[in-house]
Amino acid sequence: MRNSTSDRMASDGQIVLVSEFVPGLRENFLAPAVDAVRVDYEGVLGNQRIAEPVLLTAKGKYVAFDPPEHAQQEFSRLCAALLERRFPYWSAAEGAEGQFLWDLASDSLIHTHRLKVLPIEIGEGIAPTNGEYKGLQDSDVPF
Numbered sequence: 001m002r003n004s005t006s007d008r009m010a011s012d013g014q015i016v017l018v019s020e021f022v023p024g025l026r027e028n029f030l031a032p033a034v035d036a037v038r039v040d041y042e043g044v045l046g047n048q049r050i051a052e053p054v055l056l057t058a059k060g061k062y063v064a065f066d067p068p069e070h071a072q073q074e075f076s077r078l079c080a081a082l083l084e085r086r087f088p089y090w091s092a093a094e095g096a097e098g099q100f101l102w103d104l105a106s107d108s109l110i111h112t113h114r115l116k117v118l119p120i121e122i123g124e125g126i127a128p129t130n131g132e133y134k135g136l137q138d139s140d141v142p143f
Contacts, residue, residue, distance in 0.1 A: 016109040018102055021078055026104060028071030029055065034063050037102040039079045043091025044116060050080050075102070087113060094118050 019026055029037050035058040040051045053072050055063040079100040083090060090096045090113070098113040 011039045016082070016111075017107045018075075018078065018109055019107050022074055022096030024073055025074055026107060027102060028067045029053075029075075029102075031055070031063065031065045033057050033065075034065060035104055037075060039076055039105065040082060040097075041079070041099065042095070042097040045093065046091055047095075048091045050076055052076065082109075082111065083113075086111070118122075 014108060033056045036056045037053045038056055039053050042049050053067075053075050055065055055067070057063060082100070083098075087096060094116045096115050098111065101110045101112070102108075103110070
């Protein structure tokens, strides 16, 4: 089971435009057929892995182009900083995974974050839930 959030918003509710955080970075990733840059991450039990940026076409296919190393590192640092700000303990316990997808045309950054939930044994007499709740009925309130 995974809990997921996906947004284009900074913590203050504004759309994240990468050029506002790192002016001039976008030009390092521009190449024929490159429409987006993606950084995947995963963490569990305090171990963190933030992958190197990959370049994608509009259809999600990989593009063989190597932007300057400093640009790749700068974008990865930006993603790591945003991740730590939004989800400070993201890699603790069962951890989380997700990705940042930078649309180069709009300069917007989409962040998708999923909590990992490891399966556990359900003891006898305990009813499992699926995590989907549709609200309370009057009969659900015990008073």
